[in-house]
Amino acid sequence: MRGTKIAQILKEQDSLDEAGGKRILGGIIAIILGLLTLYFTESGLIGFGLIVVGIIVVQQGNAFWKGADGENMVTNLLENLPYNWSVLNDMVVGSSQIDHIVVCPKGVYTIETKNYRGTIYGNAEKKEWMQVFPNGSKYDFYNPVKQGNKHSLELSRYLESNGLKTWVNTVVVFPSDEVELKVYSPKTQVLYLKDVAAYFMNQKDSIDQNTCDDIVKCIQNLNPAEYENVGYNN
Template identity: 40%
Template structure:
């Protein structure tokens, strides 16, 4: 083979491998999912205000919210998950499960099919979206009756196989219907813009990049770990004492039931 053609073929092959890897990274998939949900939300009526990729300050650092929708019918905190496979979870468990089932046939044994099951775990998106709604609510004290609704939306080819929740966990095709189903009026038209302006003025996206946001998350985890190691409750500062429960021993806060922090 011509050396020049050999080099070009190698570059193209390597480039294809890099692109395939890039398109399958969680970051790329997450951004594509958020882009799809943004396009869906832009179909809302003109009196709905849509904000994307918002970073707000919390007492624990920062929190990133995929989408916020402001309307006279309330505020919606939307968490996007671009997943595939079967999804299992409920409101209480700390992590949800993604199960990917793949059937593979190899050339040498074309008559036989092998089934591979991959299990992944991810942080409970309902808890995530609820935390976002609490942060939003804290910035809007001027409207104490304003409803802030958490919504978890799955895009991609995920199947909600066994998901039970008292909150809204929906497919992307049902997102508009879910948002538009809220018809109780909480805000006057001019207040919609005031609320949107408050949220935009508190958006730190211009000042906090993804790396710093991730650093804040890990820094908070390290702080919690250090306090627990010293026997201090990271939630209220109480003492951690060993208790016995249905599933064995665990450490609980001495200020229970006011503080319900536990750690195994």
């Protein structure tokens, strides 16, 4: 594949799509059972309860699908990076489920994707960040910088345990075009989708191609069946 301009997508994102589909299906079944219960029995409380639970589960499924859309947007951008860069999506390393791993001469990176809208207020040192919508609604969520740094640490430890001692960088990406970031994070990059490619290309080379190859193969060993039919540039 040398000579092409497309990075290798060695593993696609799939867990959020699958989880979202299962929840939506389960929610619809609960709603149907609730309606049947209301129609054929006198158990109104049970019927309404099933309907409410079903609606909540469907909403959860939609949230998973929204997250999957965000991760797909990031993947589509990453595949346009140089040919000798490798991207592995949706990887489980220890207790961490990592949205994207990028391995390239500029280093090893984990990317935490948050497909959120509204204005995001956050400080890299704080446990919680805040999402604020134009109507004034506010929601707290766990600091994605801390989440991403945990993922990077687990990946770094895994690689070191296999004889590959390398620093793993963390990047947090908000891909929605309806988001505004008001974030303080001097050490870990928190980026809009439009700034991701420029950020990567502006980094200096830090590891050679042979090391990149070894790192990718080591990560693939986490689930070798995923890659039986996938070639890799050597």
